[in-house]
Amino acid sequence: MEDHARLLLDLAMVLGVAALTSVLFQKLKQPAVLGYLLAGMIVGPHVPVPLVADLGNVRLMGELGVILLMFTIGLEFSLPRLLRAGPPALLTGTLQVGTQLVAGFLVARLLGWAPLESAFFAASLSIASTMILAKLFDERGIRGALKDTVLGVLLVEDLHAVLLLAALTAAASLGGPSAGAIAGTLLKLGVFLAVLVGAGRLVVPRMVRWVADHARDEVLLVVAAALCFGLAQLAAWAGFSVAMGAFVAGMLVCESGRGRKVEHLVHPLRDLFAAMFFVAVGMLMEPAVVLRDWPLVLLFTTLVIVVNAVAVTVGATLAGLPLALGVRAGLALGQVGEFGFILLSAGIGLGAVDPSRYALLAAICVATALATPALISAGEPAARLAERHLPLALKTYLGLYQSWAAALRAPALRKAPGAAVRRTFLQLLLDAILIGLVGALAPRVMRMATAWLEGPGAFGHTLAQGAVLLAASALVVLLVGRMLRRSRVLAERLLDLPGPGDLGTRPDTRRAFRTGLRLGVLLLTGLPVLAAVLALIPLASLGALGAAVALAIPLLVWRRARGLQRDLSADAEWMGTDARDPWGTPEAAPALHSGGWRTLRIGPRCPSLGRNLGDLDLPGGSGVVLVALLREGHLLEPRPEARLQAGDLLALSGPASALDQAEALLGREPGGGLPA
Incomplete structure (x- = not known):
């Protein structure tokens, strides 16, 4: 009876304090998660307040919150939704998670942490907060491309988080990063998931669909919770x-087509017990530890914000999204999410992570969450600043690349590549997995082979090790070479697709686009494999690899951009093909392209004739990218002070709706009215 009374007391105490703190943070226009963390500190044992809840009881209720949170994430996850998010979200999310994971792991290892502890902590930093961003977007009324892009990236991050959770818990349960043991555990996991999902899809969707259509809502809630x-x-x-397991349950319920209804019913339960989870996290926060480790809080907070901003911007750009959108999305995703606590809790529970890291992660979460509103507000000015100072060669290259990629993402073309592209991509992924296996298994194979090959004496031992290392290196070189060749084949097949203005068929643009495509494909296939074997790679090798990739990407893109600029300067008249003059005669306004490219001719009747590009503000007013300004066959830099003249050609890139809006802005009289 005392246990029941204590549980009731803890529930009343925690909910009462959490209610007060969450209302306070709501008034301060801050995420409610921060209020729950503060509530945990108040009822925890590390703050001198005469309200101390039982950590075991709160943790138990918090565990229910984790299960329900993962269940609702599964309800939102489906293969069709992932396909709708498309390659941009997949590439951007993968690059963000992989880059943050590698950067966080390197920093933690340099601080002297153990490999597995570093991997858990880096993984906890790599997943942004769906809860915080969804709340802020709703409060600020943010809609459109930014919200769609961020939510698509968060969806991909959630998928990676589930995979990281499975891989890291497998490694921790085996006592360390043993490649053979991890491979065996992951094989067991694959079989378990295949059986669970295969059998579940035969029963769960039909059952949930019948209950949703024929029973009361409370019955559906009980079935879903069961x-x-x-x-x-x-x-x-x-x-x-x-x-x-809860994530898989949510996925299976989503397959019924009644996921939205179930999510609506489960949502209050999830919010209630998720609050308990964050209160439990707050109870573990030791202010003395945070004050002692404030340099680490500052270091990792900066790492999260900077790495996420750069990785998302690069990923979105390689995926063909506008640079401004990538910058804004990267800044918006600069926080530590609720999944980070789930990952770190698993590591602490398995004894792989020092429990004091909880307080450090919570402090980083608070710091990044407090910075998120300011980062979202700074997104648009930062995007304008980046575009204003971007070199002309890069601006032209990215604008043309975005135009071609926008046409590739059109619904009519999504299935166009067919089986050949899918087969090539899967072969690339298989090569990347084989490279990861070689790197992971090399130490064990070296020990076994050395024992078999070595002769008497130290020389024989060294010779045997060298022979095994040479064989492994040769195999890796062979696989890397094959990946490079296949990435080129895949890029060529994608470039053969129809695009606006034949951008994919011209030799100059084709060479430039091929580089971006190959970089994107290699990062998409290589980073997940690198993340899987992160703890097995020597620190020096990992640092050298990261530095090489970080230097190679901008150098390759800059080289191609400069080359394209030279080619366009010699021959830019092709951009004027099919140019429209919407303000002239009907013959001067040919049919619109279906893709993301449009060239507008500034005729004598254009209302914007004689105005500066800076006054028109086409990128800010419509969301288009001003790729080039052509005057008498010469390519000019579209500076804000450039004044439009009769006969000028404006090459614009962006979605069809943004292009229409840019055309309307150009057709608006200086006083704000439309032409008669």
Whole structure:
């Protein structure tokens, strides 16, 4: 009876304090998550306040919150939705998670942390907060391309988070990053998931659909909760995370087509118990530890914001999204999310992570969450600043590349590449996996082979090790060479698709686009494999590899951009093909392209004739990219002070709606009215 009374007391105490702190943070226009963390500190044992809840009880209720949170993430995840998010979200999310994971791991290792602890902590930094961003977007009324891009990246991040959770818990449960043991555990996990998902898809969607259509809402809620906790417990019995089982349950319910209805019913329960989870995190926060480790808080906070901003911007740009959109999305994603606590909790529970890291992560979460509103507000000025100082060669290159990529993402072309592209991409991914396996298994193979090959004496031992290392290096070189060749083949096949203005068929643009495509494909296939074997790679090798990639990407893009600029300066008249003059005669306004490219001719009747580009503000007013300004066959830099003259050609890139809006802005009289 005392246990029941204590549980009731803890529930009343935690909810009461959390209610007060969350209302306070709501008034301060800050995320409610910060209020829950503060509530945990108040009812925890490390703050001199006469309100101390039982950590075991709060953790138990917080575990229910984790299960329900993962269940709702699974409800939102489906293969069709991932396909709708498209290659841009997949590439951007993968690059962001992989880059943050590698950077965080390197910093943690340089601080002297153990490999597995570093991997867990780096993984906890690599997932942004769906809860914080969704709330801020709703409060600020942010819609359109920025919200769609960020939510698509968050969806991909959630997928990577589930994979990281499975891989890291497998490594921790085996006592360390043993390649053979991890491979065996992941194989067991694959079989478990295949059986669970295969059998579940035969039963769960039909059952949920029938209950949703024929029973009351409370019955549907009970059935959904039973599936959620039942599969979570089944995963625990199999030796895997309860969070993963709940995620699979959500995916299966989503397959019923009634996921939205179930999510609406589960949402209040999820919010209630998720609050308990963050309160439990706050109870573990030691202010003395945070004050002692404030340099680490500052270091990792800066790392999260800077690395996420750069990685998302680069990923979005390589995926063909506008640079301004990439900058804004990168700054918006500069925080540590709720999934980070789930990952770190798993590591602490398995004894792989020092419990004091919880307080450090919570302090980083608070710092990044407090900075997020300011980062979102700074997104647009930062994007304008980046575009204003971008060299002309890069501006032209990115604008043309975006135009071609926008046409490639058109619904009519999504299935055009066919089986050949999919087969080539899968072959690339297989090569990347084989490289990861060679790197992971090399130490064990070296020990076994050395014992078999070595002769008497130290010389024989060294010779045997050298022979094994040479064989492994030769195999890696062979696989890397094959990846490079296949990335070129894949880029060529994508460039053969129809695009606006034949951008993919011209030799100059084709050479330039091929570089961006190959970089994107290689990062998309290589980074997940690198993340999987991160703890097995020597620190010096990992640092050298990271530095080489960080230098190679901008150098390659800059080289191609300069080459394209030279080619366009010699022959830019092709940009004027099919140019439109919407303000002239009907014959001067040919049919519109279906892609993201449009060239407008400034005729004598254009209302914007004689105005400066800076006054028109086409990028800010419509969202287009001003790729080039052509005057009498010569390519000019579209500076803000450039004044439009009769006969000028404006090459614009962007979605069809943005291009229409830019055309309308050019057709607006200086006083604000439309032409008669």
